[in-house]
Amino acid sequence: MSSFQQDGSKMNATPQATQKATQQTVTSVHRWTDKLLTFTTTKPDGYSFTAGQYARMGLPDESGMIWRAYSMTSAPSDAELEFYGIIVEGGLFTTQLDGIKPGDPIWIERQPYGFMTVDRFTDGNDLWMLSTGTGIGPFISILRDPYVWGRFHNLVLVHCVRHADELAYRDELTALAQNPPGNLSNAGRLQVIRSVTRDEPADSKTLSGRITTLLQNGELEQRAGLPLSVEGSRIMLCGNPEMIEETRRLLHERGMRPVRRAIPGQFVTENYW
Ligand SMILES: Cc1cc2nc3c(=O)[nH]c(=O)nc-3n(C[C@H](O)[C@H](O)[C@H](O)COP(=O)(O)OP(=O)(O)OC[C@H]3O[C@@H](n4cnc5c(N)ncnc54)[C@H](O)[C@@H]3O)c2cc1C
Known part of the structure; x- marks a missing residue:
């Protein structure tokens, strides 16, 4: 069963259950405002994408994992992945995202998605x-x-x-x-x-x-x-x-x-x- 719904949104699963995803590490967090942040992560081995595509990423919460779609802001040739996100008030995923710091684990699906290229x-x-x-x-x-x-x-x-x-x-x-x-x-x-x-x-x-x-x-x-x-x-x-x-x-x-x-x-x- 897929970890994601068609629109790239959530579906709970444990990290172990998601063969499609790989555990990565948050490497930096930059706050533009209290609600807007740019963060970087390590890149899954062999991860290759076209500029304009998005990743599906997971963060754990008390009920398991929450998954969301995030566009890469990094260039395809960059060594790390970069993302730009907003903290949505009361948002399931972004409440977890709000607390991330360098060294934290984050799950990224092995395959990139999207056709806006x-x-x-x-x-x-x-x-x-x-x-x-x-x-x-x-x-x-x-x-x-x-x-x-x-x-x-x-x-x-x-x-x-x-x-x-x-x-x-x-x-x-x-x-x-x-x-x-x-x-x-x-x-x-x-x-x-x-x-x-x-x-x-x-x-x-x-x-x-x-x-x-x-x-x-x-x-x-x-x-x-x-x-x-x-x-x-x-x-x-x-x-x-x-x-x-x-x-x-x-x-x-x-x-x-x-x-x-x-x-x-x-x-x-x-x-x-
Ligand atoms: C293909 C795709 C790519 C995406 N890329 C990004 C990205 O690069 N950066 C990013 O911040 N989000 C992106 N999103 C949105 C992201 O996947 C989540 O929906 C968002 O983080 C909110 O999740 P949540 O669980 O915290 O909120 P939820 O509980 O799912 O609440 C969703 C509500 O939050 C609001 N919302 C969701 N996303 C945004 C947003 N980006 N800006 C303003 N309001 C929003 C909407 O009102 C929406 O109904 C993308 C979504 C898709 C489908």
Whole structure:
């Protein structure tokens, strides 16, 4: 019997019962805020993933093990795995996650999962990565990997959060934009567009409002200096399911379609709950 439900969520089992998982060790924990953390773990032997994929991980509680899906933020070539998570109030898994510290055990399934990867797109020049909150995670991995920089001319990462202190990975993204990985002579150009929905923007660079609003009123395209087009734009959406559903609808109105197994399209999505 699988340790996971189809959506990558929980199902209790003891560590011994999960032949699919291997025990690893937490190697570092960085707190961005009291609710947001980046943590690293040792990497299971032979673990190989494509940037954009997620791991299924388990932590013990008094009733056994709790399992959840977490996107890798590390590059596939990194020696350790890195993840970016939020502590959900009263959340079964994240209540356990809140207490982790270096040296703690954590279980990781031997196989990575997920289809929100750049190689799903067969054409297009501009890659738009639209994220809410921790949904930025897979895009950090994608941008740490040289592949995407050689594949697209323009990379636009949109990160929308409630409060300005939730705009994690700022410094690293700024550095990546100036110095892409891989020493490519023709690396794409990265623009990071940040938006807050509850705070006033701290500076003129930060936008105010939800991704769907900024799509509808044209601010995203204006800020990026790029049109969203069926021919040129490929779009990845990750995070809050309401944002994804509404954005899908807006993209449909513009003639865009999801990428299907053997059918090229303009966008791919990943819901976090
Ligand atoms: C494919 C996939 C990849 C995921 N990757 C990540 C990741 O990289 N980082 C991460 O923090 N979470 C990620 N999640 C969500 C994660 O698996 C758990 O749902 C989350 O940690 C909450 O678990 P919990 O048991 O503490 O809360 P639960 O008791 O399961 O409560 C779930 C509720 O918490 C809220 N919630 C869940 N996840 C989030 C979130 N990320 N941000 C805001 N609210 C949330 C929702 O309202 C949801 O209904 C991913 C989920 C999927 C399906």
